[in-house]
Every structure is written in C-alpha cells, then in structure tokens.
Amino acid sequence: MIKCLSTTPFNDQKPGTSGLRKKVRVFQQPHYAENFIQSVFDSLEGFEGKTLVLGGDGRFLNRDVIQIALKMAAANGFGRVLVGKGGILSTPAASHLIRSSGAFGGLVLSASHNPGGPDEDFGIKYNVSNGGPAPEKVTDTIHARTLSIDSYRILEAADVDIDTPGMSRLGEMTVEIVDPVAGYADLMESLFDFGAIRAMIAEGFTLSFDAMSAVTGPYAVEILEKRLGAPSGTVRNATPLPDFGHHHPDPNLVHARELYDRMMGEDAPDFGAASDGDGDRNLIIGRHSYVTPSDSLAVLAANAHLAPGYALGLKGIARSMPTSGAADRVAQRLGIPLYETPTGWKFFGNLLDAGMATICGEESAGTGSDHVREKDGIWAVLLWLNIMAVRRQGVAQILAEHWAAYGRNYYARHDYEGIADDKADALMAALRDKLAALPGTANSGGKIKSADDFAYTDPTDRSVSRNQGVRILFEDGSRMVFRLSGTGTEGATLRVYIERYVGSDGDLGMATADALEPLVRAAQEVADISGFTGMERPSVIT
Ligand code: VG1
Ligand code: CO
Known part of the structure; x- marks a missing residue:
C-alpha cells in the first residue's frame, strides 16, 4: 500500500560540492532522508516507469537508506530500480551503470572521503541520465523543494533482499539486484x-x-x-x-x-x-x-x-x-x-x-x-x-x-579544519574586501599581478557560477587560491592552494615545502589566517 505521510521541512538540506552530507545522527532524525529523497523526486520530470540506479559505498546507514529509497521509488512511480548487490556501487560504477542501462538517473549513497560509522558521516547524491552529478540548476531546485516539502510517498512493504542477484517486484516496480563489479x-x-x-x-x-x-x-x-x-x-x-x-x-x-x-x-x-x-x-x-x-x-x-x-x-x-x-x-x-x-x-x-x-x-x-x-x-x-x-x-x-x-608546478594545499563558521566567513569576507586593492602591491610571495573571485560561465549553456574561490596571481606566475570546503559536516574548512611554476631550465628538484615557503608566508600575510582562526598551521597538507 502506498502511504502519503505528512512532514515538515528541514532547513539544512542544501547540497554541497557533491551531494548532501551530514552526520549519521542528522540523517537518523525521523523523515530526514525521506524528505531529501522526495525533494529529489519532486524536482524531476518524466521518470514514471523509468529506471533508477541505486547503491553506495557500504558505509553505516547504506543498507537502511537503500530500503527507504526503494520503497519511495516504488511509491513515486519508477518502473525499475537497479541495485548493486549488497547495496554496493562505487561512484564511477554507478555512473557507468546509469549510462549503460539507459537509466533516468541514480542515487549514490556516500559521503565519499569523509569517515563513516554511527558518529561519522553519511551522504546522498543524485546523478542525472548522463551518469554525472546533477548540475547546479537541479541541485538548486532540490534545495528549494526541501524548504517547502509537506509530504512524501512511501510503499508499505517488507524489506527487499539486496544480497541475492536477480529480479523481484516491489509494488508495481521491478527491483533488479546486479553485480556491482563485472x-x-x-x-x-x-x-x-x-x-x-x-x-x-x-x-x-x-x-x-x-x-x-x-x-x-x-x-x-x-x-x-x-x-x-x-x-x-x-x-x-x-x-x-x-x-x-x-x-x-x-x-x-x-x-x-x-x-x-x-x-x-x-x-x-x-x-x-x-x-x-x-x-x-x-x-x-x-x-x-x-x-x-x-x-x-x-x-x-x-x-x-x-x-x-x-x-x-x-x-x-x-x-x-x-x-x-x-x-x-x-x-x-x-x-x-x-x-x-x-x-x-x-x-x-x-x-x-x-x-x-x-x-x-x-x-x-x-x-x-x-x-x-x-x-x-x-x-x-x-x-x-x-x-x-x-x-x-x-x-x-x-x-x-x-x-x-x-617545467614543474610546485604545488600544495593547506587545509585548516574545524574553524567556527562565522570566523571562516569573516576571513573570506575580509579577503574579498581587499581584492581590488591588491594588484600592484607586494608581499613575501612577490608582486601581485591580479586578484579576483572566480566566476565561471559554462560554454555550453552559458550558466554562470559566481564566488567560486578567491585567487591571487603574482607577476612570476605563482598563485594562491582561497576557498571554503563544501563537503564538510562540522564547522568550516579553509582550503589554501599554493602554486609556483619553475621552467624546465630551473631547479626541478626542490622539496615542495621549500619551493613554496615564501608563498605560504604570503598567504598568512594576505588572509591573516592565524588572526581569524587562531590556528598557526594547517591541519592537513596535501
Ligand atoms: C572536495 C574537493 C573537490 C571534490 C569534492 C568531492 O570539495 O576539494 O575537488 O570534487 O571534495 O570529492 P570541497 O568543497 O570540500 O573542497 V569526493 O571524492 O568527496 O566526492
Ligand atoms: Co569520493
């Protein structure tokens, strides 16, 4: 039997760089996963009778949310769901399966590189029919829907056996458990x-x-x-x-x-x-x-x-x-x-x-x-x-x-993790305020040639994405980029990307840290990272 349950919106379901990621305990709130999945379905058109791909990276909650998604897909009118055996599908394998099966789209359950377990992270990402992550206009629609949702549809049924390959019925819908690897x-x-x-x-x-x-x-x-x-x-x-x-x-x-x-x-x-x-x-x-x-x-x-x-x-x-x-x-x-x-x-x-x-x-x-x-x-x-x-x-x-x-592009990324949101926002705001005045000035990194906040116009559909990271370019081609992570689940992470180019006739054998040292100091000078965050050094250097 299909049930239509009433619900109220959660105000924190904005998808980030790669889907919605939250602590497991956030996902465990009643209706939380259901609200998001229904908001995804409500943002799509024309999927009736079509195929959905479903799987994840096997982390804690994976199997539970697969059952919820299956019953909701059946109640919303999908014709068929392909599930990786045991609920397993790597992100690239899910992308391939969407493409090779001609699916309408797919739900990938993962928080990717974030840790897993009852106290760690879970995530849901929607991929479109080309096998790729939903573009911004779709994720914006999904987010808007999460803020106004008042009900979701779910089939009342026993759990599906996702460990045995083969086909079964769930209401009117076919469920196919497939080999995730072959x-x-x-x-x-x-x-x-x-x-x-x-x-x-x-x-x-x-x-x-x-x-x-x-x-x-x-x-x-x-x-x-x-x-x-x-x-x-x-x-x-x-x-x-x-x-x-x-x-x-x-x-x-x-x-x-x-x-x-x-x-x-x-x-x-x-x-x-x-x-x-x-x-x-x-x-x-x-x-x-x-x-x-x-x-x-x-x-x-x-x-x-x-x-x-x-x-x-x-x-x-x-x-x-x-x-x-x-x-x-x-x-x-x-x-x-x-x-x-x-x-x-x-x-x-x-x-x-x-x-x-x-x-x-x-x-x-x-x-x-x-x-x-x-x-x-x-x-x-x-x-x-x-x-x-x-x-x-x-x-x-x-x-x-x-x-x-x-030639060699010496490169490192310095991550400052667990910063209070307001402090991270203040740091970025102060940096943005400075941008216009930076060109022509000098610091430990050298003379600054240009500084801006990166905006992108997609050459295929002319859609524009603004505020994608502050970049500061030096006269010698060196570069620093500052942006806040969009995949974390606790506080903010500041990412500082540092790059210096040395031509093929230059010193190609330096240690990266030595090659970048003046630029690391320059990043500190320009953004006052320790002043805003209280952190003297990054949490992770990659
Ligand atoms: C990070 C990376 C970004 C990557 C994203 C998803 O995003 O910087 O390059 O695409 O994770 O990767 P952010 O917003 O935290 O910097 V995965 O493997 O976690 O899906
Ligand atoms: Co990943």
Missing part, C-alpha cells in the same frame, strides 16, 4: 591494454593497492588480482566496512600513511595506489616517488594516447580552478583547449557531453575521462599502469621526464 571491470578492459599490463606484472613488476576498507576493494581484487594477475594480497583492506575499520578513507599523505611509508621503504613495490570511500579518487605513489594529483593529471593527459581507449588523442582537457596549471602546458603542446571550471565534478559534465573535453581532473586526487561522468580512482591507476607498460619506465622516471619537458 560491467565496470569490462569497461576498464575495453579502455586499457590488459595484455600489456598483465605481461608487465608477470615479468616481476610489483604493486600495492590500498582500498582503505572502502568500496574499491571488490573492484580492485577483480581487476588487479583476477584479471591482471597480480598476486593475491596486492589489494589491502579489500573488504568494505561500515566504518572503514575506523580509518578515514581519504587517500592523502595523512590518511594513507601506511601506503606512503611502504612506498618510501627499502623494499617498496614499483607502484602504489589508493582510493577513497566511494572509489572516485586516486592516490598514486611510485617507488620512493609521490605524485601530486595535479601532476598526475598532466602526465596522464600527455600520455593517454598510449592506451587503446585514447589512441585517437584528446579533444580537450578540463581542470578545476584550484588545480595546478601543469595540465595547461600539456594542452598547449597538444594544441587542444584547456577549460578551467569551479571545484566539483558536476562542472565537467557538460564539457564531456559536448565532446569538448576528454580528460578532466582536480587537485583533490580526482581524475577521469569521458568513459563515465564521475572521477574514477581505478581508471587513473589503470591508465598509469598502461603508460608504464608501454614506456617501460617507472613513476619517478616518467615524472622527471615530464618536468624536463614542461
């Missing part, structure tokens, strides 16, 4: 030269992949160990756990420390990688050689033609504004356009759909291509492996040759 693994096999990678591994190339007890475990085991022949145990922390084994599934140098230490050790394997909670990020570390995500994007773009899926070359490259300019130099040399977008994968969708860009990336360890409409951690790992198999070189050598050819 279709995605086939897609990877169609893009990359698995034969060459398999041969490289058989010849003794060693690798280590840390799935961080999150969603990529089953995908990495199938692809790296089963299809590519890496020894079992190559994938560590391979079972998705509701609390990620108390780890923070963020593949950076702080949270993937174990992998980092292994890669810097005496008996380090040739190649190390990790992904995040929902499988869309990647960390790449060669033997004794860390790769910054911005450099990884540039190297992948410069060498993508070595993989069968990209043999015809790239149509364009897109990067988020805070991502370093390393990829720009590759685009220039390839003679293809470079697009600079606001932070968040939703801004790449139109460029990919229009065939304007083939490869996209963000400094936050996200890289991907037009094979899906999300960033894709395992895809990046496989493209690196394919490139190494063809070039017969290790990560360090590939990086060194890249810098020798293009």
Whole structure:
C-alpha cells in the first residue's frame, strides 16, 4: 500500500560540492532522508516507469537508506530500480551503470572521503541520465523543494533482499539486484591494454593497492588480482566496512600513511595506489616517488594516447580552478583547449557531453575521462599502469621526464579544519574586501599581478557560477587560491592552494615545502589566517 505521510521541512538540506552530507545522527532524525529523497523526486520530470540506479559505498546507514529509497521509488512511480548487490556501487560504477542501462538517473549513497560509522558521516547524491552529478540548476531546485516539502510517498512493504542477484517486484516496480563489479571491470578492459599490463606484472613488476576498507576493494581484487594477475594480497583492506575499520578513507599523505611509508621503504613495490570511500579518487605513489594529483593529471593527459581507449588523442582537457596549471602546458603542446571550471565534478559534465573535453581532473586526487561522468580512482591507476607498460619506465622516471619537458608546478594545499563558521566567513569576507586593492602591491610571495573571485560561465549553456574561490596571481606566475570546503559536516574548512611554476631550465628538484615557503608566508600575510582562526598551521597538507 502506498502511504502519503505528512512532514515538515528541514532547513539544512542544501547540497554541497557533491551531494548532501551530514552526520549519521542528522540523517537518523525521523523523515530526514525521506524528505531529501522526495525533494529529489519532486524536482524531476518524466521518470514514471523509468529506471533508477541505486547503491553506495557500504558505509553505516547504506543498507537502511537503500530500503527507504526503494520503497519511495516504488511509491513515486519508477518502473525499475537497479541495485548493486549488497547495496554496493562505487561512484564511477554507478555512473557507468546509469549510462549503460539507459537509466533516468541514480542515487549514490556516500559521503565519499569523509569517515563513516554511527558518529561519522553519511551522504546522498543524485546523478542525472548522463551518469554525472546533477548540475547546479537541479541541485538548486532540490534545495528549494526541501524548504517547502509537506509530504512524501512511501510503499508499505517488507524489506527487499539486496544480497541475492536477480529480479523481484516491489509494488508495481521491478527491483533488479546486479553485480556491482563485472560491467565496470569490462569497461576498464575495453579502455586499457590488459595484455600489456598483465605481461608487465608477470615479468616481476610489483604493486600495492590500498582500498582503505572502502568500496574499491571488490573492484580492485577483480581487476588487479583476477584479471591482471597480480598476486593475491596486492589489494589491502579489500573488504568494505561500515566504518572503514575506523580509518578515514581519504587517500592523502595523512590518511594513507601506511601506503606512503611502504612506498618510501627499502623494499617498496614499483607502484602504489589508493582510493577513497566511494572509489572516485586516486592516490598514486611510485617507488620512493609521490605524485601530486595535479601532476598526475598532466602526465596522464600527455600520455593517454598510449592506451587503446585514447589512441585517437584528446579533444580537450578540463581542470578545476584550484588545480595546478601543469595540465595547461600539456594542452598547449597538444594544441587542444584547456577549460578551467569551479571545484566539483558536476562542472565537467557538460564539457564531456559536448565532446569538448576528454580528460578532466582536480587537485583533490580526482581524475577521469569521458568513459563515465564521475572521477574514477581505478581508471587513473589503470591508465598509469598502461603508460608504464608501454614506456617501460617507472613513476619517478616518467615524472622527471615530464618536468624536463614542461617545467614543474610546485604545488600544495593547506587545509585548516574545524574553524567556527562565522570566523571562516569573516576571513573570506575580509579577503574579498581587499581584492581590488591588491594588484600592484607586494608581499613575501612577490608582486601581485591580479586578484579576483572566480566566476565561471559554462560554454555550453552559458550558466554562470559566481564566488567560486578567491585567487591571487603574482607577476612570476605563482598563485594562491582561497576557498571554503563544501563537503564538510562540522564547522568550516579553509582550503589554501599554493602554486609556483619553475621552467624546465630551473631547479626541478626542490622539496615542495621549500619551493613554496615564501608563498605560504604570503598567504598568512594576505588572509591573516592565524588572526581569524587562531590556528598557526594547517591541519592537513596535501
Ligand atoms: C572536495 C574537493 C573537490 C571534490 C569534492 C568531492 O570539495 O576539494 O575537488 O570534487 O571534495 O570529492 P570541497 O568543497 O570540500 O573542497 V569526493 O571524492 O568527496 O566526492
Ligand atoms: Co569520493
């Protein structure tokens, strides 16, 4: 029986950079998840009888919200829901499933790189029919609806068995429990030269992949160990756990420390990688050689033609504004356009759909291509492996040759976490007030050439997104960017992105911290970070 239950709005359901993310206990309030899901459905038109894809990264609440979403989809008139077995679907696999099944859209249950468990984070994201995150005009409509919602529809029924593959009925709707891995693994096999990678591994190339007890475990085991022949145990922390084994599934140098230490050790394997909670990020570390995500994007773009899926070359490259300019130099040399977008994968969708860009990336360890409409951690790992198999070189050598050819963009991001919201807002407001007066002045970083608040006009539909981050450019090409995170669930996080370019004839072998030191001081001078936040140093440097 379909029930129509009355409800009242929650005033905190504005989707952020990537969906709605809150503490689990916030989601556990009566009607909270239901309100948001109904607001999503109310914002869509024409889904009656159509297919919805549903799955998540396996974190705490995943299975409960899957049941709610199934019963609400049935009550709202979807014809079919495809659910990853056990409720599991990585974000890129969900994107692929939406595209390959011709679905109307999908709900991805994840708070991505945020920790999971009863006291940690949960999230819901809606993806549209191209497989990508809903664009801003859709998320704005959803948010508006959350503020006026007064009822939701849900089917009264027993829970669906989501652990047994096959079809069943839920009211008028079909539920299909599908293998979350196979279709995605086939897609990877169609893009990359698995034969060459398999041969490289058989010849003794060693690798280590840390799935961080999150969603990529089953995908990495199938692809790296089963299809590519890496020894079992190559994938560590391979079972998705509701609390990620108390780890923070963020593949950076702080949270993937174990992998980092292994890669810097005496008996380090040739190649190390990790992904995040929902499988869309990647960390790449060669033997004794860390790769910054911005450099990884540039190297992948410069060498993508070595993989069968990209043999015809790239149509364009897109990067988020805070991502370093390393990829720009590759685009220039390839003679293809470079697009600079606001932070968040939703801004790449139109460029990919229009065939304007083939490869996209963000400094936050996200890289991907037009094979899906999300960033894709395992895809990046496989493209690196394919490139190494063809070039017969290790990560360090590939990086060194890249810098020798293009110069090096020294780069770091400093995150100041857990700032009181009003203090973070005051810091940004003070910075914005200063912008007009900055050009022509000098500080520890050098002479400032320009300063603005980044605004983006989408070249395909002319939609405009403003206030996407304050950027300060120096005469020598160095750059600082300041913005507040849109994915946190507690207080505010200030992100400061620092970049300095050194040409191929300059010193390419500095330690990043040394190369950036004057700019780090300059960021402090311009934004008075310690004055506003009381923090003398960042919580995390990536
Ligand atoms: C962060 C990153 C951004 C990324 C987003 C979602 O956003 O900076 O580049 O797209 O997370 O990634 P913010 O607003 O906190 O800076 V994921 O892997 O958490 O979906
Ligand atoms: Co993620």
